[in-house]
Amino acid sequence: MNSNSTPILVTASIYALLVLIWATTPLAIVWSVQEIHPMWVLIIRYFGASIIALFLLKLMRDPLPFDETSLKSYVAGSLNLIGAQLFIYLAANYLTSGLMALIFGFSPLIAGLIGHVILKTHKLVALQWLGMAVAVGGLTFVFADSADSKVNPIGVVLMLISMVSYISSIFWVKQINAPLKPMSQATGSLIVSALGSVLIIPFIWQHFPTALPSGRAMxxxxFTMIMSSIVAMLCYFWLIKRLAASTVSLSNVMTPVIALVLGATLNSEHISSNAFVGIVVVMFGIVMYFWKEWREQHINKVH
Known part of the structure; x- marks a missing residue:
């Protein structure tokens, strides 16, 4: 089914679901690590998600090839999962869920910067450079009142490492360009991530969970095992095939705002006045960065 034959309401609903899952994931991570060591939560999440993904793969009758190119692609994809998520889970002990989402909202900007400076795959225009500068300036405002905003430099560094892992994974998977179906790629990457997470066990064995956590932690x-690892992934790949990349990237503007509201209402996360002003400035900077792509997409539709 192509984009023309897909009802707009279906597309809009799937898009809204993806944004909601991405916006809720930081809060779900913060809740899940409150009573159990973050690394144990991550390990159990990936093994559970791998089993569910294998079941769905069998249901969809998609293959799971193990040739050299496919294996490389699974490893590259796992850098987004075990690589990026490992540092997000560690950061959950230092930052509020809203700030985690806000910092991760910078990933498209960093990806554009890497593409321009290192990979030379595309050129950034003046408005995009200005948008980056405005967004960074806004983030400085957010961090200005660290006591109220609960901003910890360790958490910020962990989130930045996570972003680099996430972006590197995207570029690496594209460079390998394995002829894999989205579900096959995701399942293979989840399995590699689950197996890779086993290497952490000797370092955290003493923190092995001995009791079931509270209802909120569960x-x-x-949520992270099913919605974040499986449903969001399927929504994302479904949308990428039917919408322009710039349209999907609009979620990077909406996600942090929703995450901050959810954190404040469901987890009593305080947003200081400096942080609020900074959030608005960050969102404005990200809009400026994407403006060129959205405008070009609109002109192409008109013509």
Whole structure:
């Protein structure tokens, strides 16, 4: 089914679901690690998600090839999962869920910067450079009142490492360009991530969970395992095939705002006045960065 034959309401609903899942994931991570060591939560999440993904793969009758190119692609994809998520889970002990989402909202900007400076795949225009500068300036405002905003430099560094892992994974998977179906790629990457997470066990064995966590922690854990690892992934690949990349990237503007509201309402996360002003400036900077792509997409539709 192509984009023309897909009802706009279906597309809009799937898009809204993806944004909601991405916006809720930081809060779910914060909840899930409150009573159990973050690395144990991550390990159990990936093994659980791998089993669910294998079941769905069998249901969809998609293959799971193990040739050299496919294996490389699974490893590259796992850098987004075990690589990026490992540092997000560690950061959950230092930052509020809203700030985690806000910092990760910078990933498209960093990806554009890497593409321009290192890979030379595309050229950034003046408005995009200005948008980056405005967004960074806004983030400085957010961090200005660290006591109220609960901003910890360690958490910020962990989130930046996570972003680099996430972006590197995208570029690496594209460079390998394995002829894999989205579900096959995701399942293979989840399995590699689950197996890779086993290497962490000797370092955290003493923190092995001995009791079931509270209901809220369980909700956070189940949400990340099913919604964040499986449903969001399927929504994302479905949308990428039917919408322009710039349209999907608009979620990077909406996600942090929703995440901050959810953190404040469901987790009593305080947003200081400096942080609020900074958030608005960051969102404005990200809009400026994407303006060129959105405008070009609109002109192409008109013509």
């Amino acid at each position: 909700i956070g854990f189940v």
